[in-house]
Amino acid sequence: MSRYKPMEDEDRPFFNGKMLACPLNGHFISFQLVDEFGDGKPYAGLAYTLQDSAEQRYTGRLNADGFAKIENCYRGPVVLMMDSKYQGGADTWYEKIVDRKFYPLPITELQVRAEQTRFFHTDGLPREHNPALKPGDKFIQVEVRDLVKHSAHLPPPIVDRKYPPEDILIRALNELRFSPEPVVTFGVGLLSNRHTVLQVRPLRAFRPMFSTDNKFCALNLYQLAIMANLSYCDFGQHPAKDPVDRVSFPLDPSVGHFFGEALSNFRESWKVDNSQSPVHRYYPLYEEVPYSKRFEILPFDPTLYEQNKPGEEQEHPAKLHFFDDTSTHWLSAKSTQAFITHHDEVILIAIRGTLELADWWRDLDAEQVPFEEGQGKVHRGFYEAYKALKKFVQDYLFRFYIGQKIIISGHSLGGAIALLLAEALRCDKAQKYDILLYTYGSPRAGDATFVAAAEPLAHHRTVNNNDMIPSVPAPWMNARRNIWIPGFKSLFITNPVLGALIFVAGLVRVGGAPYQHHGKLHHFMLVPFNPKEMSSILWQPGCDSIEQAACTRALAQDGDLPYREGWITQLMSLGDHSIPGAYIPLSWVTLRRWQQTQETRGTLVTDREYALLEKALKAMRAKVQDKSWHMHNSQRDLNDPDYLQAEADLSRESGKLVASLQRLSLLNATKLTLANVYGSAAQSPTFDVALARWKDQRENTQQVQIAMIPEPNRVEEMLAGTRIKPYVRDLDSLI
Known part of the structure; x- marks a missing residue:
């Protein structure tokens, strides 16, 4: 007996092998x-x-x-x-x-x-x-x-x-x-x-949420640190060159996978660095949006777009969104890398920092050259990197800019290039771009004239603890030789290679205005309570002693100020300069701290933290005053111009330390609003849902008001190529 149901009569014509049945x-x-x-x-x-x-x-x-x-x-x-x-x-x-x-x-x-x-x-x-x-x-x-x-x-x-x-x-x-x-x-x-x-x-997607307000907020600090780190990744397109009929983005992490694969498919992505493990995940705060309002990766369809057809001028997503001139300039050993994407409200640009030997060579090319797009003079190596990137950005804006906010971020060398790019775009009188810039561990890029002319540019500049990169190239005309030269002699004796590097980086400029920093400084101050408990405060110090470790080291020329051996160690490790190992974790700590401060209506700095930092700042000021007293008693000619200038510098530094102490005291009483923490993003109709989703991640439940900062990952050591753990220091380590 057959197990199959007999064929219906009406179906038999379709299975007749002699003729085609009429439907x-x-x-x-x-x-x-x-x-x-x-x-x-x-x-x-x-x-x-x-x-x-x-x-x-x-x-x-x-x-x-x-x-x-x-x-x-x-x-x-x-x-x-x-x-x-x-x-x-x-x-x-x-x-x-x-x-x-x-x-x-x-x-x-x-x-x-x-x-x-x-x-x-x-x-x-x-x-x-x-x-x-x-x-x-x-x-x-x-x-x-x-x-x-x-x-x-x-x-x-x-x-x-x-x-x-x-x-x-x-x-x-x-x-x-x-x-x-x-x-x-x-x-x-x-x-x-x-x-x-x-x-x-x-058809829903995720996109990183940003504030388009020019005022500083903790949300942008964290989000744009992650975007700056993502700029170190490849674009990840397959095939990378000469695609025929389609492209994909299988490489994770990569820029293409992040925007074109994960977020567009409604998957929250946390991996933006090859060294990350599932134990150390940093999720951007994502908002859910209609698919067409995501950060776009442009389509590739040769049947629809003539420019996608194979040929010498073929366009594809990697060419349109990702800039990498390593192969173009391999003979001259120069490379620049960046990505750009957009949605209906924001155009996002992130620029990679120092990674390869070619980048270090560019960092050292510190001769000042005219900034043709605006005023003043700028660092030649950084300017050449900007000029390499210029057409790529201009072409993208020509095609897809319709009045969006342009948000730019960069780390290290990438921060310096980002500043030049942002100021060049701001100086474009025809377009009148609305620009917001966040940089992390950025060196100086322009002279005093450039910085003064760029004052209207909204730029939030973040420096971590004892990061030495923001101290170069040195603004030699801001300090006298009797302070700086003995300090650099110490560097030569302690570490000739590194000392020579910094020395050359500063001395290539002859004449002209001194290098200066642009933007509002936001400084990560690590506060250790004991070997196992540490917090981090983000504040705006007003003194060079905190921002520039080289200055305070120079003050120790006569051996009458305390000196920590770890300073040279930190210069070599560059742990404080790492974007995945330092700037991202500390930006996350800041966001969590500010969230908790706002939600509990507490103050931004606790009494316990204030007491510890107040003591350290007062001790630092006392040492500066002692130095001034020692110089006065040992100086034979009180009318010597060099002595008078050094005395004025020390007096000015002492005053700045007082101002820093006043700012710290203000933070001890400061309460935060939603706008302080999230900027304009707090006004988004999807904000509450996005924030709740972010807080559901296990990493984002940790309390940080007075808590352990997450142990940083092992990161790529940028100078020597070895893998090291970032070195944590307290305030007194600066001197």
Whole structure:
């Protein structure tokens, strides 16, 4: 006895090997598009097309519940397509990206509707049991890309769908065709005489949340430190060069994977550095947005964009979003690396810092040259790096700038280049760009004239503890030789190689205005209470003794001030200069501290921290005063110009230490608002949801008001190429 059900008489003609059967009509097709909550209303009124094997087309629109039924159609598989173009009206941003001159997007009505729906599961995993499903119905999980012709601009396909569309139905329909060409090349196959429920995956994405306010906030400090670190990664495109029909971004971490793979597919990404482990995860604060408002990685589709076709001038995402001139300038040993992307409100640029031997050579090329885009003179090595990057940025802005805020970040060398780029863009009178700049451990890039002219530029400059990189190139005209030269002699004796490096970096300038720092300083002060307990304060000191370790070391020339051997060790390790090992963890600590201060209505600096730092600052001022007294008693000619200048410098430094103590006292009484912590991001309608999601991560539950700072990762040692652990120092280590 056969186990199989006998073939129905009406099906027999389709399996006759002698002749092709004529499709039988008199049957029906019904289907419904729903979201993950079982609601069909988001898809009401959408136009659809059904194509059968006889090349018969059925068109119509979904009803108010996203439902459609076609009577008296041919038996057999049909293909559903929903490729009608966006008609406007939902959001002006869609109109802009559909009609833009460069890379206009083939957005459909279906895409716009899917972008307004939400996920049932907060992690974005597809829902398996939809309430719209009834016994006997067919259930499939579809994405917008399944139903439209052009899909290169849409997120990569999800591979873990439990009920995906059946490709075999489309193949069967094409095999039954009467013409030699395929009947359809895209769409979702349906079967006749049954109802099919199509659950459409929402088109939602994550994007890092930023404040567009020029005022400093802890959120931007943390977010842009992560973006600066991401700039050290490759773009991660496959194939990297000369793609033929498609590209992907499998490399994690990479810039392409971060923006084009993870975030666009609604996956929170935390890995932006190769050295990170699952134990040390730093999540940006992400906001959920419609897919078209994510940070965009441009599509690659040679069938749609002429410029994507193979050839010498071929464009592809890596060329458009990622700048790396290492191969271009290999003979001259120079390299610059940066990425750029955008959404409807922000254009984001991040520039890589010192990483390769070529970067160190560029750092040392400190001759001052005219800043052609503005006023003053700038560091030649940094300026040449900016000029290499200039056209790449200008081309991108020409294509995609429509009035967004331009937010730029950079670490180390990247911070110096970022400053020159930001000021050059600010000086563009035709565009009047609105620019916000955050830099981390950046060296000086311009002279006093440049800095004065760039004063209107919104720039928040962060320096960590005893980071030596911001102290070079030295502003030699700000201090007399009788202070600086003995200090540098000590450097030569202690470490000839490093001493020579710093010495040359400062002496290449002959004449002209001195190098100066630009921007508002924000300094990470580490506060140790005992060997196991430490906090970190971000503040704005006003004295050179804290920002420039070289200055306080020079004061020790006569041996009458305390001196820590660890200072040279720290210079060599550059632990305080590391972006993944120092600036990101401390930015995270600051954000958590400020959050807790705002939520508990406490003060930014506790009494315990204030007492410890007050003692250290007073001790530092006493040492400066002692130095002044010692110079006065040992000086034979009190009218000597060098002596008078040195005395004035010491007196000025003593006054600055008093000002720093007053600022610290103010922080001891300062209470924070939401705007202090999050800037304009606190006004976003999605802010509360985004913040709650961020706080759900286990790493972000740690209390840090007076707590251990997370132990930094082992990071790439930038000078010697070895792997070391950042070296933590207290305030007294500066002197």
